[in-house]
Amino acid sequence: MVCLVTLEQWSIMVGTENTAIRVAAVVLLSLVDLAANTILYMNGADLHKFTYDVSSFSIFTSLLDIWILAPLRGCVMFGAVLSVLCNTRLKPWTSPWILVLPAAMCLYTFVKLLMYSNKEVKFPLTPWFWGSFVGSIVGCAVFYINWTLLSHTSIKMGNGIEEEAEGLLEREGDSESNFSTVTKLISYGKPVIPYFLAAMSFLIGGAISDSFIPYYAGQVIDGINNIHTSQDQFMYAIILMAICTASRAACYAMRTGLFEITKIKFNVRVRNLLLRSITRQEIGFFDSVKTGEIISRLSADTTITTVMFVNNVKVLIASFVRVVAVLAFMLWLSWRLSILNLIMLPIIAVVSKVFGGYLKKVAMEIRTSFARANEVADETCGNIRTVRSFANEDRECERYGELLEDTYKLHVRKALLLGSFVLVERSFDLGLLVLTLYYGGHLVMTNTITAGELVTFYLCKNRFRVSLGKLTVQVYAKLMEALGASIKVIEFIDRVPKVRNGGRLAPSKLRGSIEFKNVWMSYPTRRRAHVLRDVSFKVSPGEFVALVGPSGSGKSSCVNLLEHFYETMSGQVLLDGHPIKAYDHKFLHRVVSLVGQEPVLFARSIKDNISYGLDNCSLEEVQRVARQANAHQFIMELPEGYETGTGEKGMQLSGGQKQRVAIARALIRRPAVLLLDEATSALDAESEQMVQQAINNLDGHTVIVVAHRLSTVEKADRIIVIDKGRVVEQGRHKELMQREGTYADMVRRQLLGLDTSDDTEADDD
Numbered sequence: 001m002v003c004l005v006t007l008e009q010w011s012i013m014v015g016t017e018n019t020a021i022r023v024a025a026v027v028l029l030s031l032v033d034l035a036a037n038t039i040l041y042m043n044g045a046d047l048h049k050f051t052y053d054v055s056s057f058s059i060f061t062s063l064l065d066i067w068i069l070a071p072l073r074g075c076v077m078f079g080a081v082l083s084v085l086c087n088t089r090l091k092p093w094t095s096p097w098i099l100v101l102p103a104a105m106c107l108y109t110f111v112k113l114l115m116y117s118n119k120e121v122k123f124p125l126t127p128w129f130w131g132s133f134v135g136s137i138v139g140c141a142v143f144y145i146n147w148t149l150l151s152h153t154s155i156k157m158g159n160g161i162e163e164e165a166e167g168l169l170e171r172e173g174d175s176e177s178n179f180s181t182v183t184k185l186i187s188y189g190k191p192v193i194p195y196f197l198a199a200m201s202f203l204i205g206g207a208i209s210d211s212f213i214p215y216y217a218g219q220v221i222d223g224i225n226n227i228h229t230s231q232d233q234f235m236y237a238i239i240l241m242a243i244c245t246a247s248r249a250a251c252y253a254m255r256t257g258l259f260e261i262t263k264i265k266f267n268v269r270v271r272n273l274l275l276r277s278i279t280r281q282e283i284g285f286f287d288s289v290k291t292g293e294i295i296s297r298l299s300a301d302t303t304i305t306t307v308m309f310v311n312n313v314k315v316l317i318a319s320f321v322r323v324v325a326v327l328a329f330m331l332w333l334s335w336r337l338s339i340l341n342l343i344m345l346p347i348i349a350v351v352s353k354v355f356g357g358y359l360k361k362v363a364m365e366i367r368t369s370f371a372r373a374n375e376v377a378d379e380t381c382g383n384i385r386t387v388r389s390f391a392n393e394d395r396e397c398e399r400y401g402e403l404l405e406d407t408y409k410l411h412v413r414k415a416l417l418l419g420s421f422v423l424v425e426r427s428f429d430l431g432l433l434v435l436t437l438y439y440g441g442h443l444v445m446t447n448t449i450t451a452g453e454l455v456t457f458y459l460c461k462n463r464f465r466v467s468l469g470k471l472t473v474q475v476y477a478k479l480m481e482a483l484g485a486s487i488k489v490i491e492f493i494d495r496v497p498k499v500r501n502g503g504r505l506a507p508s509k510l511r512g513s514i515e516f517k518n519v520w521m522s523y524p525t526r527r528r529a530h531v532l533r534d535v536s537f538k539v540s541p542g543e544f545v546a547l548v549g550p551s552g553s554g555k556s557s558c559v560n561l562l563e564h565f566y567e568t569m570s571g572q573v574l575l576d577g578h579p580i581k582a583y584d585h586k587f588l589h590r591v592v593s594l595v596g597q598e599p600v601l602f603a604r605s606i607k608d609n610i611s612y613g614l615d616n617c618s619l620e621e622v623q624r625v626a627r628q629a630n631a632h633q634f635i636m637e638l639p640e641g642y643e644t645g646t647g648e649k650g651m652q653l654s655g656g657q658k659q660r661v662a663i664a665r666a667l668i669r670r671p672a673v674l675l676l677d678e679a680t681s682a683l684d685a686e687s688e689q690m691v692q693q694a695i696n697n698l699d700g701h702t703v704i705v706v707a708h709r710l711s712t713v714e715k716a717d718r719i720i721v722i723d724k725g726r727v728v729e730q731g732r733h734k735e736l737m738q739r740e741g742t743y744a745d746m747v748r749r750q751l752l753g754l755d756t757s758d759d760t761e762a763d764d765d
């Protein structure tokens with residue numbers, strides 16, 4: 001099975017993109033399979049062999065049936081080639097069930113080996129037979145490779161049957177993505193590889209010790225029965241069995257500790273990589289991906305990915321070593337009984353492939369459904385005041401319950417799948433046990449093996465089966481599950497931000513001039529809605545400019561562009577004559593400070609909030625800016641002054657207090673450009689005037705204010721009026737009032753107490 005998977009990967013990787021070459025390669029490989037098997041069957045070029053076998057065929061002594069498998073494979077493959085060339089339906093190519101054909105042929109070849117060895121007098125000195133046997137097995141592998149190559153070819157030919165092609169792409173993407181997912185996970189886990197290797201060495205040591213135990217157990221039994229064993233050999237077998245058992249226990253203890261360390265280290269690393277990548281994403285990413293999903297990926301998915309991955313790779317290697325070691329013993333004890341047991345391999349390959357594919361799909365659905373439930377929980381707890389104020393707790397809990405119910409149903413599906421997988425596997429196993437005992441008993445009665453050897457073989461066979469079972473149930477199926485969970489984790493870690501912060505510009509002095517040059521903008525989640533349309537304006541260094549306009553007209557969008565949260569569709573936003581994106585990310589956010597509409601504080605002290613993102617900031621400096629922002633007085637009245645905690649998102653402060661702390665946080669950076677987006681809306685008239693005064697007095701700072709309360713912008717050097725994403729007017733308060741345009745209208749409406757905010761949603765273009 002492992003071999004087939006590897007061959008498949010190889011064929012995918014080295015497979016050329018050229019359809020003609022692929023088809024030619026398939027035809028050539030099929031012809032080689034046919035020719036090689038024909039030569040092996042005819043013992044070179046003995047043409048009489050064929051006529052002789054046809055006239056007096058015996059299933060026990062002639063190899064005609066083994067040879068027939070080769071033209072049979074050839075016919076199926078040529079039929080497949082023809083149907084690909086004729087652009088017929090693709091669906092059959094995509095089915096994992098196609099594995100059944102080569103698997104059944106392998107099975108027949110193994111059975112044939114046993115039948116032939118039982119009756120053919122010249123056996124085992126029959127090199128041509130061995131050639132045919134190996135040729136048939138290799139032919140089956142070649143058939144599977146050819147099938148994979150053809151499947152790829154049929155997509156490339158693009159025959160217009162899109163839904164089939166989609167299915168095909170999905171399945172082929174599967175094996176390719178499994179491979180790249182595993183290599184990705186290994187690359188993330190590089191620092192933990194030494195721990196993993198140390199643990200593996202103990203694991204392999206334990207596995208080798210373990211595989212010797214049945215051998216010595218058999219010798220002990222033969223010793224008890226006095227078969228081929230002296231007293232010394234008997235004692236020797238007991239001592240060696242004890243040593244193997246002790247060594248297995250010691251290795252087990254060491255490997256357990258080391259694997260635990262590996263898992264934790266790996267988990268921590270993947271979580272760090274994930275958060276690092278997420279925090280680098282553009283703001284638009286957070287518009288579409290909900291926090292609940294991110295948290296779910298960070299917690300549940302990273303744990304499943306890392307823990308399951310390490311556990312399964314561990315089991316994979318251990319089981320593989322055990323399978324090889326035990327198989328070698330089994331072959332040495334009785335190759336006939338071993339071959340009988342190897343019949344399981346092709347069956348397990350088919351069963352694993354089919355079930356593994358389904359399990360991976362269900363595992364992905366479970367993760368997504370779980371993330372959806374998490375989103376609801378996160379939204380409900382994060383906005384509990386709103387939920388409470390609308391008395392909607394029950395409905396939110398119901399929504400959560402419904403989503404968890406979906407997750408539960410998917411889990412049931414997964415359990416049923418796993419159960420059926422085990423059932424199918426165990427049924428084959430039971431049949432094989434009966435066959436082994438029947439055939440083994442026959443071999444003991446014909447004195448081919450001893451009773452002790454049969455017991456040893458039986459113990460070995462059990463170990464072989466358990467290890468093989470682990471390779472399939474635990475590794476293939478569960479590895480698929482881990483890979484399913486890791487897909488989103490890897491997608492997030494590898495996601496390249498759409499807005500790059502790759503600028504290098506960081507001049508020692510910034511004047512603070514701003515220019516919007518024919519800017520068009522739309523948000524990533526609503527690409528067709530233009531929120532800014534051909535916006536152009538200039539702000540000189542030190543100027544105090546106000547952006548006004550109806551709600552939804554695009555004022556905050558201008559601020560978002562200045563913060564480089566989003567990028568323009570066309571046009572440019574220039575700072576001191578250079579595009580915003582040319583500036584170094586850290587530099588830009590030091591020289592351009594924003595106080596947003598709903599400033600968010602962190603659950604730390606007020607001092608830490610004001611000095612957020614700055615190292616070594618003195619209390620004096622913090623107090624200075626707090627005074628400027630008219631916050632010092634209320635802070636001093638708090639029980640612990642500047643050390644008072646603000647609670648989650650600053651919830652323990654009032655709206656106005658939060659705004660003042662946020663203004664101080666912006667001022668402490670001495671920004672060249674200060675952006676105030678409704679930053680004083682929650683302040684009373686007196687406080688607002690004081691803060692406004694402080695802002696007006698700021699020397700050498702360019703200030704851009706977005707405000708609805710037009711009285712606060714009367715003193716601005718310039719007022720820019722934006723409506724429906726366009727600059728419609730600009731000038732000083734007096735000029736605009738005289739112009740009797742949009743601004744004058746807005747002022748009048750506000751004076752009369754009418755609402756100015758007639759929402760002007762961006763139209764879809």
Ligand SMILES: Nc1ncnc2c1ncn2[C@@H]1O[C@H](COP(=O)(O)OP(=O)(O)OP(=O)(O)O)[C@@H](O)[C@H]1O
Nearest residue numbers: 287523525526531551552553554555556557761762
């Ligand atoms: N993150 C976003 N994703 C998609 N559309 C958005 C986003 N933010 C704002 N918009 C849309 O862009 C348009 C302009 O919004 P913007 O916030 O710039 O308006 P505004 O003039 O600042 O409004 P207000 O005065 O109400 O704050 C609106 O139609 C709004 O719905």
